[in-house]
Amino acid sequence: MADNPQVPEARQRPLSPHLTIYRWPVTMMTSITHRATGIALSLGMLILAWWLVSISNGPEGFDSFHAVMDSPLGLLVLFGITWSLTFHFCSGVRHLAWDLGYGFSKKDSRLGSIWVIALSVVGAVAIFAWVWTGHGGYLR
Amino acid sequence: MNTPLQRVQGLGAAHSGTGHFWRERVTAVALVPLSLWFLYVVIGLAGTTEVSALVFLAHPWNAILMAAFAVISLYHAALGLQVVIDDYVHSPGSKIFLLLLVRFAVIATGSTCIFALLRIAAQ
Secondary structure (H helix, E strand, C coil): CCCCCCCCCCCCCCCCCCCCCCCCCHHHHHHHHHHHHHHHHHHHHHHHHHHHHHHHCHHHHHHHHHHHHCCHHHHHHHHHHHHHHHHHHHHHHHHHHHHCCCCCCHHHHHHHHHHHHHHHHHHHHHHHHHHHCCCCCCCC | CCCHHHHHHCCCCCCCCCHHHHHHHHHHHHHHHHHHHHHHHHHHHCCCCHHHHHHHHHCHHHHHHHHHHHHHHHHHHHHHHHHHHHHHCCCHHHHHHHHHHHHHHHHHHHHHHHHHHHHHHCC
16 A cells, blocks of 8 residues: 555644644643643542551551651652642633633733743742741641 | 434444533532642641541541542542543553553542541541
8 A cells, every 4th residue: 555656645744733843832831731730630649548548557657658758859749749739720720710711812811821820839839838937737 | 324313312423422521620610629628638737747637537527528539539630631541642552551540540549548538537
């Protein structure tokens, strides 16, 4: 089939949305980040399961969880998950607004993306700063 | 040989209607208050011992809310991951493998969370 001279070779046309050609608009960034943070949060559910199991296992079980999560790498992962949650939350609320028919104009969609990025970063940093300055642990 | 009516009732080439889309939205709406509550809990338990977490999660309302958060999050995750797989994985073999993996992993994680919560409640 491939050698059939009757069939012209398919021309290699660029595929939409031309990821490698166009400068990325901010709306494209937030769209793919919503997906990426969703995948990260799915993996984060494994940490939630481990946390609950470690609590049910008594002091030794909890200490091993705490030792891993309190390490620099553990804290980095926790910060990543926290930001993923604030981003996916803000971006998800924006998705629900779209479902109700709001925020589709060029100006609004750009502004919405910028707001989602700003709020998610401020939210995640605020949560970590709040805990680090000793304001967490109020359910003791 | 379908009449237009039967084609509509047969749900077309996708074999499903808007069910997936709708379940994704319903779980998203439920997760808005639940994830705010979850943040309140993890910040409130940050830096405490396992006894604080144990006492907090042994309370029925907190256990129910945590179970709801875990189960609905995992359901929402399964729906979302399915879309990612549908979009990017095109060979039928790996597609079925990954779809099964997501479903099994979600059920295993959810059962583990609920079992741990029951064990906490029993202590």
